[in-house]
Amino acid sequence: MASLACYVSFAPIRCSSNRDNNPNNQQLNSMKINGTSAMSTTKIEGLTQSSTGLGTTLVAVTSRAETEYNTNTKEQTRQNIPTEKQLVDPYRQGLIIDNGVGYRQTVVIRSYEVGADKTATLESILNLLQETALNHVWMSGLLSDGFGATHGMMKNDLIWVVTRLQVQVDSYPIWGEVLEVDTWVGASGKNGMRRDWVIRSHETGHVFARGTSTWVMMNQKTRRLSKMPEEVRGEISPWFITKKAIPHDASLKIKKLDDKAKYVTTNLKPKRSDLDMNHHVNNVKYVRWMLETIPDKYLESHQLSSITLEYRRECGRADIVQSLCDPEEDEVQQGNDINILNGFSLPSDILVGRGLMGSFDMGPMKFTHLLQIKGERENEEIVRGRTTWKRKISTIPFSI
Structure with a gap:
């Protein structure tokens, strides 16, 4: 049939x-x-x-x-992305402050966010800054389906890229501590945006860290920097405020290192887990590569008090990265004396039980960093950095 x-x-x-x-x-x-x-x-x-x-x-x-x-x-x-401005987010414990333009989120330091000494790592603090910034945009009602991009940015194939980041850490929160993270935005020139943060104790109001950053727009297709369209300016400018988390922002240019740097780590390869939603290596990963170049012995006795990063270009999945680090030897003793009893100054090493001679074995207090992509003909800079350190204060052997 x-x-x-x-x-x-x-x-x-x-x-x-x-x-x-x-x-x-x-x-x-x-x-x-x-x-x-x-x-x-x-x-x-x-x-x-x-x-x-x-x-x-x-x-x-x-x-x-x-x-x-x-x-x-x-x-x-x-996702349930809001299409209108929200004042309270009960799921993230966030709320709008500062006359309706700032954002505050309450967070708890979790076990996987601390190191061996039970204090939050620098990476955890940087992740908090990124998360609260995105949640701020989320509650504004401006968020499209991009990585912090507004509706106007998505129409123009634009994404945010950070050009500069500075973080000052006075002290580190501990495991289980409840924090308040405040963040807000302001103008930076004609085509940029500034975002600031303050991290404080929810219980006492003690400020743990402050941060400031500068952002510009990049075309997602051409990977070139772009001017801010008027449509986007109209979206974000009502959220701008003028206060600054770091009033005296030291914008000293960071020198470029060469192959003569004291510490060098080569053949760093990005993993898939290092990429963000914009398909380039996440900013926090850069900091990890930088700090891993510093000797372990130094990291065991010191803690970072500030970091400044100047971003030059993005890093992709196929790039091979080299991390260079050079100590600033003239900073051995600067800023490490503790004033007690009518202005009398004692080196901090005496107070931590290392004796008078301990102060002469402090080591450098500042490092200059460079991450670069290893090329066949020439290397391309990814980010320059400067870190400032202080000695970890252990248990004081006597009372004052």
Whole structure:
């Protein structure tokens, strides 16, 4: 018997999902019937139909548009990105402050955010800065589906890139400590934006750290820096305020290191887990590469008190990175005396039980850093950095 083929249209089969209960989503589907001599059972939209006689097999064709609708609806439901300004976020314990333009989030230092001494790591602090910045944009109602990008930025294929970051750490919070992180934005020149942070104790108000950063826009397709479109300026400028977390921002240029640097780590390769949603290496990973170049013995006895980063270019998945670090030897003793008893000054090493001679074995207090991509002909700078350190104060052996 010759096979029989024809196309038929049928009314849509209604399912139990909320989407299908919407009459606007109903549509006609085409089905092809191939005549065969065998009996078959076919599943159609969650239902089962058996046929005999011609032994027809029904093949349901789901439209591509319907599939994309399902996917987008699920993503929107999971993210639930606000389309209007929100004042309180109970899930993130965040709220809008500073006359409706600043943001404050309450966080707890978790076990995986601390090191062996039970204090928060620098990476954890930097991650807090990034997370609260994104949550600030989230609550503003301006967030599109990009990595902190507004609706106007997405229309123009623009993303944010950081050009400079400075963080000052007075002391480090400990495991389980409850913090308040405040963040806000302001103008930086004609085409840039400044974002600042203050991290303080929720219980006492003691300030642990302050940060400031400068951001510009880059075209996501050409990877070139872009001017700020007026549409985007209109979105973000109402959120600008003038106060600064670090009033006296020292903008001293960071010198470029060469292969004569004292400490060098080569053949650093980005992993997939190092990439962010913009498909380049995350800023926090850069800091990790920098600090890993400093000798372990130094890190065991010192803690970072400030870091300044100047970003030159992005780093991708296939790049091979070299980390250079050079100590500033003339900073051995500067800023390490503790004043007690009517202004009398004693080296801090006496107070931590290392004796009078301990102060002459302090080591450098500042380092200059460079991350660069190793090229066949020349190297390309990724980021320059400067770090300032202080000795870890252990238990004082006597009372004052």
